[in-house]
Amino acid sequence: MSVILRVHDLSVAYGHIEAVKGINFHLNSGEITALVGANGAGKSTTLLAVSGLLKPARGKIEFEGEDISHLSPHQIVQRGVVQVAEGRAILTTLTVAENLQLGAYTRQDKTGIASSLEEVYHLFPRLKDRAEQFAGNLSGGEQQMLAIGRALMAKPKLLLLDEPSMGLAPLMVQEIFRTVVEINRAGLSILLVEQNVRQALKIARHGYVIETGKVVLTDSGENLLANPQVEAAYLGG
Amino acid sequence: MLEQQLLNALTLGSVYALFALGFTLVFGVLAVINLAHGAVFMVGSYAALAMVSHLNAPLWVAMLGAMLGSGIVGLLVDVLILKPLRARNAPHLAPMIATIGVGIMLTSSAQGLFGAEVLRFPEDILPAGEFLVGDVHVRALEIAIVAIAFLLMAVLFVTLKRTQLGRALRAIAESPKAAYLLGINVEGLFHVTSFVTAALGGIAGVLIGLNFNAITPQMGQPMLHKGIAVIILGGMGDIRGALIGGLFLGFAEVISKAYLSSQMGDAVAFGLLFLILLVRPSGLFGRKLERKA
Numbered sequence: 001m002s003v004i005l006r007v008h009d010l011s012v013a014y015g016h017i018e019a020v021k022g023i024n025f026h027l028n029s030g031e032i033t034a035l036v037g038a039n040g041a042g043k044s045t046t047l048l049a050v051s052g053l054l055k056p057a058r059g060k061i062e063f064e065g066e067d068i069s070h071l072s073p074h075q076i077v078q079r080g081v082v083q084v085a086e087g088r089a090i091l092t093t094l095t096v097a098e099n100l101q102l103g104a105y106t107r108q109d110k111t112g113i114a115s116s117l118e119e120v121y122h123l124f125p126r127l128k129d130r131a132e133q134f135a136g137n138l139s140g141g142e143q144q145m146l147a148i149g150r151a152l153m154a155k156p157k158l159l160l161l162d163e164p165s166m167g168l169a170p171l172m173v174q175e176i177f178r179t180v181v182e183i184n185r186a187g188l189s190i191l192l193v194e195q196n197v198r199q200a201l202k203i204a205r206h207g208y209v210i211e212t213g214k215v216v217l218t219d220s221g222e223n224l225l226a227n228p229q230v231e232a233a234y235l236g237g
Numbered sequence: 238m239l240e241q242q243l244l245n246a247l248t249l250g251s252v253y254a255l256f257a258l259g260f261t262l263v264f265g266v267l268a269v270i271n272l273a274h275g276a277v278f279m280v281g282s283y284a285a286l287a288m289v290s291h292l293n294a295p296l297w298v299a300m301l302g303a304m305l306g307s308g309i310v311g312l313l314v315d316v317l318i319l320k321p322l323r324a325r326n327a328p329h330l331a332p333m334i335a336t337i338g339v340g341i342m343l344t345s346s347a348q349g350l351f352g353a354e355v356l357r358f359p360e361d362i363l364p365a366g367e368f369l370v371g372d373v374h375v376r377a378l379e380i381a382i383v384a385i386a387f388l389l390m391a392v393l394f395v396t397l398k399r400t401q402l403g404r405a406l407r408a409i410a411e412s413p414k415a416a417y418l419l420g421i422n423v424e425g426l427f428h429v430t431s432f433v434t435a436a437l438g439g440i441a442g443v444l445i446g447l448n449f450n451a452i453t454p455q456m457g458q459p460m461l462h463k464g465i466a467v468i469i470l471g472g473m474g475d476i477r478g479a480l481i482g483g484l485f486l487g488f489a490e491v492i493s494k495a496y497l498s499s500q501m502g503d504a505v506a507f508g509l510l511f512l513i514l515l516v517r518p519s520g521l522f523g524r525k526l527e528r529k530a
Contacts, residue, residue, distance in 0.1 A: 051417075089414060093411050
């Protein structure tokens with residue numbers, strides 16, 4: 001199994017405050033890996049650094065063997081690393097269809113883009129029904145579908161998902177996680193950041209537990225779920 | 238002679254709209270109130286005049302040259318001044334103040350190069366035709382001005398509405414962070430926007446210079462005030478608002494000059510703007526929506 005993403009000794013600071021303090025993790029090609037931990041542990045900061053929106057103070061981020069830590073965000077998307085940001089970052093003043101079209105911004109192949117759109121509409125039929133509506137009029141769950149669908153339009157090699165379950169009703173959370181598993185089965189590597197530790201570890205092959213900017217525990221998703229330490233801290237005993 | 242005044246108002250209003258459109262687009266995409274936009278307008282008219290009188294260029298070539306020249310000025314302002322401020326996360330007043338400085342530099346440079354006196358296009362270069370429609374004297378020049386202004390605005394509207402570039406600009410206007418994560422080269426599109434909006438400001442300067450056939454280093458200043466009024470009236474960052482607001486100001490100004498007081502035309506026009514803002518404080522198309530990170 002080849003490594004698609006390797007983060008080595010990564011530190012990220014906001015001014016003088018270090019939010020991520022030398023973390024190491026890697027993700028195997030074709031797998032789901034979860035970064036779990038409490039609010040403020042540094043998970044989202046890590047993802048923003050991988051996407052190039054925050055520059056590392058120290059360390060390396062290797063994607064397919066290339067150090068991408070000094071590339072600009074659009075170059076990182078061009079490499080195939082696409083993030084669905086926390087809070088979804090839907091463009092509310094654009095229609096659903098326009099959001100999806102922008103997802104393919106880095107692509108030129110018209111027929112490929114058209115077939116990606118078909119796949120997204122197949123995955124989320126509701127988006128097709130609402131294609132011409134403003135994205136701001138969608139429900140929270142539909143916006144999350146749009147955010148994931150839009151990321152898929154870029155034909156990513158690695159999908160970064162930041163808190164896809166945040167603010168959603170339990171049934172919708174189930175549906176989003178089912179979809180994540182489905183797109184992973186189709187071959188996409190996924191780095192999942194979640195506060196919903198139980199759900200995340202259920203679908204992840206590997207997990208990393210992050211506390212105050214450091215990796216404190218790593219194991220398979222299954223073993224972490226059964227780990228008494230994890231259970232006490234994150235799964236409500 | 239209401240019809241005659243309406244034609245004057247349409248001519249003036251269409252150029253105001255063109256000027257304000259660039260102004261509002263910079264605000265929408267770069268989140269900067271570019272107070273050098275009036276000076277760039279002035280640069281456009283001097284550039285066209287210089288090409289016509291020193292290079293004997295035909296008027297249409299001079300117009301293209303003016304767009305290119307003022308566009309380059311806009312691009313340089315972005316690369317040399319706004320970009321370093323962005324890179325340092327300067328608070329939003331900093332770029333605004335910096336553009337005041339740019340405006341002063343451009344205005345005094347024009348004065349140094351061309352003198353402070355009023356300059357005019359040679360009469361023989363202007364489209365000379367004039368014809369009667371009913372009782373209204375229509376100058377070919379006015380038709381050309383309205384046609385050019387509306388053509389450019391139509392191209393801009395279609396680009397923003399229908400193309401991937403336009404969608405990307407609207408994405409940046411709503412959320413630069415989302416735009417980055419979509420793989421949009423946000424810095425690159427800041428440069429494109431700066432160039433295009435300055436080019437539109439420059440051609441507006443040529444059109445006003447032709448309409449009144451008077452060019453001075455100070456001509457950008459009243460235009461800047463009108464531009465600010467128009468985009469506030471239309472709703473900051475909204476391009477439909479800039480179009481409607483520009484036309485409105487042109488009509489208010491011309492009609493009040495013709496029927497109320499030739500000295501007080503601007504006072505009446507701006508008074509009307511104020512009244513509209515009392516009713517709609519965020520402008521005609523203003524959204525309550527706050528810009529996201």
